[in-house]
Amino acid sequence: MAKLKSDAAAARTAPRRRRRRGAFSPITRRILAINLVALVIVVAGLLYVDTYRGALIDAKITALATQGELIAAALSESVVNGADGVDGMDPAAARQLLARLAAAIETRTRLYDALGTLVADSRNLPGAGIAVQAATLPAPAGPVTEAAEAVYDWVLSLLPARDRLPPYVETTEPHASDYPELRPVFAGGQASALRDGGDMGAILNVAVPVQRFKEVQGALLLTTTIDDIEDSVRQVRYTILKLFGGALAVTVLLSLYLARTIARPLHRLAMAADAVRHGSGHGNQLGSGDQPASVIPDFSDRGDEIGDLSQALGEMTSALDERLLAIERFAADVAHEIKNPLSSLRVAVETASRLDDPARQRELLAVARDDVVRLDRLITDISDASRLDAELARAETGPVDIAALLSTLAAVERSAGAANGPSIVLDIAPAEDGQFVVEGVEDRLAQVFSNIIANAKSFSQPGGVITITARRGRDGIEAVIEDQGPGIPAGKLTAIFERFYTERPAGEKFGTHSGLGLSISRQILETHDGVIFAENRGDDTAHPTGARFVVQLPA
DSSP states (O other): OHHHHHHHHHHHHSOOOOOOOOSSOHHHHHHHHHHHHHHHHHHHHHHOOHHHHHHHHHHHHHHHHHHHHHHHHHHHHHTBTTGGGOSSBOHHHHHHHHHHHHHHHTSEEEEEETTSBEEEETTTSTTTTOOOOOOOOOOOOOHHHHHHHHHHHHHHHHSOOOOOOOBOOOOSSOBGGGOGGGTGGGGTOOEEEEEEOGGGOEEEEEEEEEEETTEEEEEEEEEEEOHHHHHHHHHHHHHHHHHHHHHHHHHHHHHHHHHHHHHHHHHHHHHHHHHHHTTSSOSEEEOGGGOEEESSOOOGGGOSHHHHHHHHHHHHHHHHHHHHHHHHHHHHHHHHHHHHHHHHHHHHHHHHHHOOOHHHHHHHHHHHHHHHHHHHHHHHHHHHHHHHHHHHHHSOOEEEEHHHHHHHHHHHHHHHSOTTSOEEEEEOOOOOTTTTEEEEOHHHHHHHHHHHHHHHHHHOOTTOEEEEEEEEOSSSEEEEEEOOSSOOOTTOTTGGGSTTOOOOOTTOOTTSOOSOHHHHHHHHHHHTTOEEEEEEOSSOSSSOSOEEEEEEEOO
16 A cells, blocks of 8 residues: 555656647647638538529529520411411421521520420521530630649538439430420420439420410420539639638638747746746746746736736745745754754753762753753644644635634633733724624634733733733724733844744743744734734833734734
8 A cells, every 4th residue: 555655646746748749739729620610611601502503593494484485475476377277386387487586595495296296406407506606715724723623623522412403315206205394384384494414514494385375286495504504603612712712821820820829828837837846946046137037937918818827827936935945944943943952952861871969860850851841842833833834725714703702812811810910901892793804714813812912921920911902994903912011122023923033031931932923823814914013012112011912904
């Protein structure tokens, strides 16, 4: 078990191995991912422009239907039940008229009779579609264009696939039954269909009836590709991709800038904290001009959470530095204070062992016994003082009524006091509820006032008076304890609060006090954001009429 504990302790104190960060820190990668994912989702939604494409197709269907209605109207007036008393559609006249009309709209037009038989196809009619059209061929694609096309095709492959279109077929013996969209036309309606033409792309069929006096005499089928629509959609997508490229560049740069303003300061703070942890000096080092330069970088001028963090780390490091220095001084003081009784004890024991006089030996043994008692008291007080900070850090604070606390202590001192000891006078005016309440640890605050009262009793003459007063001021609560003793020597008003300092009344046995009582009191009050100071009573500084201790606590 001891081996396991030692291994665990060694693991906690071993230097922590830093992970390799790579080109970008984890924070940078997360910021980039968050910003880019949102941008990619928006752009993917914009690229999926089926609504725009559907609107263009609907507009083209409307245009073709209008053209078909015009052609059907012309056919019904000219070749259906027309000249020469022909009953029904005149195929020859229909082919001749359709050739002229189809050439004008540059759309493949097919005419079926009432039985569904193909009467005319503008693609095969003489004179139809013979106009020569000149078109400028696009310039050969360069590497940049080819790369852009490849990226475009890859992006399109990531978009949700459209519903599969029915195939577009042409048979050797064409009939109206080849195209289901022609069925409602023979009932007097209109219909359209989008079909898959393979290498030709999507093909649009629009069918309208040819009728006279509400009687359907045939069906007109207009067929065209939607390449112009696909080109329009493609141009829109190209524009969106160009905007996406610009937005992507701006987003990446801003993300890198944001990550730099976050990750780099945090990295510097982590490195500085590691330097302090591994003992690369105290919390402060000497900078230029022998001024203290904090190991923790100062980002407080940023005005954000990182600035608050750097300030908190700097303050924490300074507090740790002060604590370490205080521990060093405390250790030195303890060693010095323990050395004195140990030296006296050793001398007494060694001398007693060499003497034959029993009376002299008893005197030396009495000195040794007093030194042992003094050592025991020192060790006890030192143990209490060393545990004080940890106990105050763990203790739960609560409301403490200083007036009630002082009243209780005064009552205890009166009941336990000697007959010829000093009397305790409590001078606290009646106050409203909560007027003397502070936030703190009641036991430790009681220890403060007990130490001060005990100190006042030790300096008071028989029959003297110790006065305890309390009042509420604007900044907090002030408690005052006064005695009628000899006062505090000149120049020692601050020194009496130092560790192991003792200034005892004349005639008191040496070594009965450790000199830690007032020091512990000051330490407790500082933890409660309070202060303690001492002063002499009376106008004559050379002959004071007593000592006064003032404790101030925030209300």
